Amino acid sequence: MNQQLNRFSLTVEEVYKIKTSPNLIVIGQIDSGQINVNEEIYCYRSTADKKYMRVTEIKRKGLSVAWAQSGDKIIICLEGSNLTKEDVHNGDILFKRQKWDEKQKAEETVELLVVAPMSSGKSTVINAILGMNILPSSNFACTAHKYKITINDKNEQVEVSVRVRNGKMEKVTDVNGETLKKINEDEISKEINIEAPSYGRLAQTRKIVLIDTPGANYSGNSRHRAVTDSIISEFSGNAVLYILNASQIGTEDDEKILKKIKGLLDKNKDMEIIFALNKADVINRDKESLDTLIRKQIVPYIKKVGISRFSIYPCSAEAALLFRRALAEDEMAESEADNFYKYFKYFYRDTISLYQYIYDSDREAEYETIEVDGEQYSRKSVEIALYNTGLQELENKLVKLGKSEEKGKTETPKDEIAKMNELFADVSIV
Template sequence: MNAKQIAIKDDEQLLRTISNEMRQGGKQSRDRFIFVINKCDILDEEMGERVDKLLQDVREFLKEFGITEPTLIPTSARMALIIRKKMRGEALSHNERSTLNEIKDFIEIKKLHYEEYATLTSTVKEKLQDIINEYHSNEDKCELEALIHTGVPALEEVINGYIEKYIYNVDNEEYSSVNRNDISNTERNVKYLPNRESFLSNDFFPSGITVDEGSIFPMVVMATMSSGKSTLINALLGEQVLPSKNEACTAKKYMILDDDQSDGTTIYITYKNGQTLIKERDIAEELEKANNNEEVVEVLIKGDVKGVMNTDRALLVVDTPGPNNSRDESHEQVMEDVISKVKGGLFLYVMNATQMGINDDKYLLRKIREQIKANPKISLIFVLNKVDQLDEGRGESVEQFVSIAKEYLISNGIENPYIIPVSALSASLFKKVLNGVELTRNEYRSFCDCYDVYQPKDYSMRSFAITDTLKNQNNKVQVKGTEYVIRDLNRAIDNTGIRLLEEEIQKAQILSSGIMKNMINVGGGK
């Protein structure tokens, strides 16, 4: 609605239609309609035009059509658009640059804080206020605070809340109570999501944890000992989550559930007696304790896997113990149990480039081959890790060892294997530096050696790109007094092979949602 043109006759027919929908469809239909009062920034206070009075007039106007308790959100879409263009580094017109001078007003003048007038839940209000409190004193982030005051982020939060409540949460009581006949007869409705096939058996998670298996894309990471499996998983996560000695010391099952909205980490620790404890603080310390506690059988870690974005299935990384631990036969039992309970998704097999062809490899490859044959919805990717340890001076090239790995896998019954050479250690160290993590003395030595190998030596347009994931590429970071350009570190990460692996994981996740089978018909023309 135009803030300067409330109660015009053109609205009447549409509002009657909306009113009928809201009355007949129950709570979901009432929540479906959001009334946005735009152009609030052009109200003239000297003429008595105020936001609070405007919203009261809108409520009275809507009441004439039987619309009561409407969701009202005042906005300045124009200002929000200009602020976002500036935040993205896009070129602004002369008029847009002039409009940016109003940013200070949106921060300092309370009557321009449109989100405070909006119909919002307490949760949304608190979320927006937390962001404002965090950045209020930061001049570099003033655009973000002004953006919130335009009301547009409040609108986005209401829309997201509707989607989570009525689309993703199909078991929601209020959703189930919606009149199904009304839904089926309305083309503009929200449809039920189909029941998706689960890629996991019903007993995959411990009884103390409730997870919708149909919403999970499992990626089971397997390897024989000393393949750098935990380092690879940490490199994918972008931070040190799993203990570095994890694969050598424990027969526990570790799982990492990707939550793209998470700004922290939560762990669920399950013991032999079936009890599950939840920890949200001192994560590294709690994981170390769990790793050394023989009473712990499973650990679920919920956080954001940076390199992969979830589709309609959330990525679940499952870390299995290696089968070739002569000190503990339970390692093999845990791994086989995990493999047997996976019916779809991805098997990620990590190979040590310097130790290919051991007998334990052959046994594990046979188990994988049998499981995939019985469950063709499982994809398989081989990661040839530790390629940074190959000695070119002795004629050991990556190309040569990938070829050796291919022949070895084919000889073990793996047809057309996907093989991605990776230096997980290098990728992990480079990501640590970009994330501002202080390196230990040994890590710094390894960082220097790895950077010498993987630093960019060619020209690439990627070095000059500006995207959400490639920001401030010309800036520099310091490592033990030495400066490194961010774009060079990003390119070095590319050269480790980890980004290609992330892309393949993402592709497998997307394809698991199914391929569109129907043709798209385009009408018109003669």
């Protein structure tokens, strides 16, 4: 996978100071990599004693955006402890925070329990977050063991180890989907640990751990059910990520698992639950709008189980995974290329924006083409299609977990633009 997204640097051109707060406004050009809202950066001059600053807003071409990449000229709002005009100067180079000491790791780790009934696309959602095919996926229950997937910037490549019955950890040398499939079917294996590089929205300063459970089939595989129940009862992390299948809402397995999850949430009052409504693209919008499905069917169904505080993020994990693989120039099988073309037509077609037609000579990389099965696609068009799958908004939610000041706070793009405009109304040149 292309790891250039994680090697971020920005050259500062102008710095402004917010009069009424310690925040800074910085204008600059991204030299390499990608930056996302809520990531932390630091100045090259202060490497001996780094002062980390959180990116709270990004503006590109006058619009508030969630991320920016190499070649973009951007305006960012930086938040930090006791920021002064001495912390950032014109000409400085800013880098993204990459590594932590052990204390920071413990404080900044976000742990998510990933749960779903069989055939909801749980493994595909995780693969899409990773940006590569790691976990085996099919229409049958694929995950038979507990998977612990750790995502952060210190990982340069995927590493897999397996805990066997005697408690020892054994490292896997040849890592691929087929290898994991065999390990998954092995009765000797007890737990599978995966260390993976971060990608896209999850290229964050905090370590994110996904605890993946077997795709529970309560009317079928008793072993999968027992493993899932055990993991749920022992979980004490930050949040539950529950994968719903948009084409199969309200199944018997869903209801049984959700009741188990409600018990977990009742014992852990600060724990959040986030629903990823996967396969949202299969909904026939000529017959029923996605908004109607969510508000009239899914929300009442979840509340009926007794869960009152939750959020729902529609997405298409399969499409997002294929778009990310294409952007990483990962070779695809013929059937995968056919699905890429189908999804590209669907998600790029629905884009109603003149943004795609902007040309800027400073952003030449966006106009490069990538090839899928002999067909040429502009990199920008695939990025737009990827954004429309909804996965990146789900990731935005995940990276905010554990930050108490953001709980219960939801901002629309209009809110973000208004906030940035308000900041700029009260700045003075440093």
